[in-house]
Amino acid sequence: MKLSTPTLLYIDDDAGLARLVDRGLTRAGFKVVHAASGEQGLARLAQGGIDVVALDQFMPGLDGLETLEQIMAIADAPPVVFVTAAQDSAIAVTALKAGAADYLVKDTHGDFIPLLQVAVNGALRQAELQRARDEAEAEVHASRDRYAALAAEREVLLREVNHRVGNSLQIIASLLHLQANSTTQDDVKAALTNAMGRVAAVAQVHRRLYTSHDLKSVLLNQYLEALLEDLRRSAEGNKMSRLTLKAEPIEIDPDRAVAIGIIVNELVMNAVKYAYPDGAGPIHVELKPEGDDLVVAIADDGVGLNAKADPRSTGMGQRIVSAMAAKLDASAERDPDHHGTRIVLRFRRIPAAAPKSTSAAAS
Numbered sequence: 001m002k003l004s005t006p007t008l009l010y011i012d013d014d015a016g017l018a019r020l021v022d023r024g025l026t027r028a029g030f031k032v033v034h035a036a037s038g039e040q041g042l043a044r045l046a047q048g049g050i051d052v053v054a055l056d057q058f059m060p061g062l063d064g065l066e067t068l069e070q071i072m073a074i075a076d077a078p079p080v081v082f083v084t085a086a087q088d089s090a091i092a093v094t095a096l097k098a099g100a101a102d103y104l105v106k107d108t109h110g111d112f113i114p115l116l117q118v119a120v121n122g123a124l125r126q127a128e129l130q131r132a133r134d135e136a137e138a139e140v141h142a143s144r145d146r147y148a149a150l151a152a153e154r155e156v157l158l159r160e161v162n163h164r165v166g167n168s169l170q171i172i173a174s175l176l177h178l179q180a181n182s183t184t185q186d187d188v189k190a191a192l193t194n195a196m197g198r199v200a201a202v203a204q205v206h207r208r209l210y211t212s213h214d215l216k217s218v219l220l221n222q223y224l225e226a227l228l229e230d231l232r233r234s235a236e237g238n239k240m241s242r243l244t245l246k247a248e249p250i251e252i253d254p255d256r257a258v259a260i261g262i263i264v265n266e267l268v269m270n271a272v273k274y275a276y277p278d279g280a281g282p283i284h285v286e287l288k289p290e291g292d293d294l295v296v297a298i299a300d301d302g303v304g305l306n307a308k309a310d311p312r313s314t315g316m317g318q319r320i321v322s323a324m325a326a327k328l329d330a331s332a333e334r335d336p337d338h339h340g341t342r343i344v345l346r347f348r349r350i351p352a353a354a355p356k357s358t359s360a361a362a363s
Contacts, residue, residue, distance in 0.1 A: 006124060007031045007049055011041035011067065012056035012083065017106075021054070024113035025120070038062030042070055050078050052120050052127075055100075057084035057091060065094060072099040079123035081116070101126050169203030173230070194269055194317065200230040201261035218257040220294075221247035221287060227261050228285060231268055242280065243268065247287035250294065252349075259324040260296060260345075263332070266317045267298040267343050275302025275341060294349050297335075299342035 008030045010021050015036070022032040033050070035041035037059055044050065053071065057064035064082060071077050082095035085106040092103040101123035106112050173196045180192035204226050228245055252260070264285060271283045286297040325332045330347035 005029060005031050006051040007033060008120060009033050009035060009041060009044055009050045009053045009078075011035045011038060011053065011059070011064075013037060013059045014056070017112075020113060021116065025117060028117050030120070038064070038067030038070075041067060045071065045074065045078075052078050052124050053080045054083055054104075054116060054120060055080050057082065057086065057095075065091070065098065068095060068098050068100060079127040081119045081123050083116070166203050169199050173199040173203060177233075190273070194266075197231060197265040197269060198262055198320070201227055201265045202258055204230065204261060216253065217251040218254050220250045220252045220257060220260065221245075222249075223257055223261060224264060224285060224287060227264060228268070231265065242282040243285070244282065245285045245287075247285070248289065250287065250289060250349075252294075256328055256347075256351075259327045263321050263324045263345060264296065264298060266321050270317060271298065271300040271302065271341065275300035277303065289349060290346075292349055293346050296345040297342055298345075299335075299338060299340065301340040304341055 006029075008021075008025055010018055010032055012018055012021075012034075013036050018034045018036075022034065025032050033044060035044050038055075039061055041053070041055070042062075045053070055064050055067060055071075059067075062070075064084065068080060068082065071080055077099075079101040080099065081102045081104055082092070082100040083104050083106060084091055087105060095103055102119045104112075104115055104119050107115075176192050176196035176199065180189045180196065183189050183192065204223055224247055225245055228243055232243060268283055268285065272280075275281060275283070281300060281302055284297075284299045286295075286299070288295050321332060325345065325347075328345075328347040329351065330345050332343055332345050335342035335344055
């Protein structure tokens with residue numbers, strides 16, 4: 001914003017020229033204050049109220065360059081137009097490097113006053129632009145600090161939400177576990193155990209997010225290890241003493257981690273129910289990358305699949321596996337070369353595009 005009556009401090013030992021400057025720049029809308037030496041000029045600057053300085057080089061005592069150095073050391077110093085009668089370009093370069101906004105050579109043809117007016121107005125505009133730039137940068141830094149504080153607060157809140165949700169789901173899973181242990185009906189026990197595993201699969205993701213350094217991803221190998229440990233402690237735990245995991249460290253987003261966990265839960269429970277009719281046997285879960293894909297395999301060395309045990313056939317477990325595989329845009333296939341049953345789930349490590357809504361998915 002342009003000053004209505006800017007104040008110019010003219011520092012020069014030439015009293016006659018100072019009067020001309022006073023007369024000419026006063027008519028141009030300036031208030032002119034004169035100082036006859038560098039020392040007087042610095043003393044007047046200390047009083048405040050100066051918007052721009054015109055500074056002569058050759059003066060007794062402090063010369064212009066020495067005075068300029070001290071002006072530049074003042075906080076929020078006004079802009080300085082350096083003035084000299086010498087045609088020495090080295091002085092001009094030195095003054096500009098020291099911080100002068102402009103440089104003006106005195107002349108004897110009557111053009112000095114209008115040229116000084118132009119230089120002073122330019123220095124004021126330059127200072128105004130610099131102030132605006134500094135204020136904008138300060139606002140950017142302040143906004144960045146506010147954003148960082150909000151992001152940190154949001155992260156704390158998200159961790160707390162994940163913590164509470166994870167705890168609540170774990171309580172539900174524990175209640176289902178107690179109920180499964182207390183019932184004598186095999187079909188009810190199986191249904192409660194399956195429900196507990198599904199709830200635990202979701203709960204483990206929230207627990208992983210609460211302890212993770214990154215709220216946007218889950219370490220899939222750690223998540224599956226915790227999920228399998230929950231299954232070992234389940235009502236069917238006595239049949240899972242040989243449940244093993246081989247997994248490489250892989251990060252994945254929480255939504256797809258939930259889908260993978262639910263699929264693993266269903267297929268492991270399926271193997272527990274059908275693979276070993278005469279008792280327990282080994283069940284292996286494997287996670288590995290293959291190019292741009294991730295492969296999750298659940299295998300047993302049991303009697304093999306029949307139609308009802310196929311994860312893509314009828315039944316709640318099979319429908320859940322199919323729904324979660326569709327969410328991952330994954331293929332779930334049986335390995336025909338494996339003795340027993342091995343279901344291989346393959347999907348893109350990073351989805352190519354957002355999942356598309358279909359009428360089948362909505363039905």
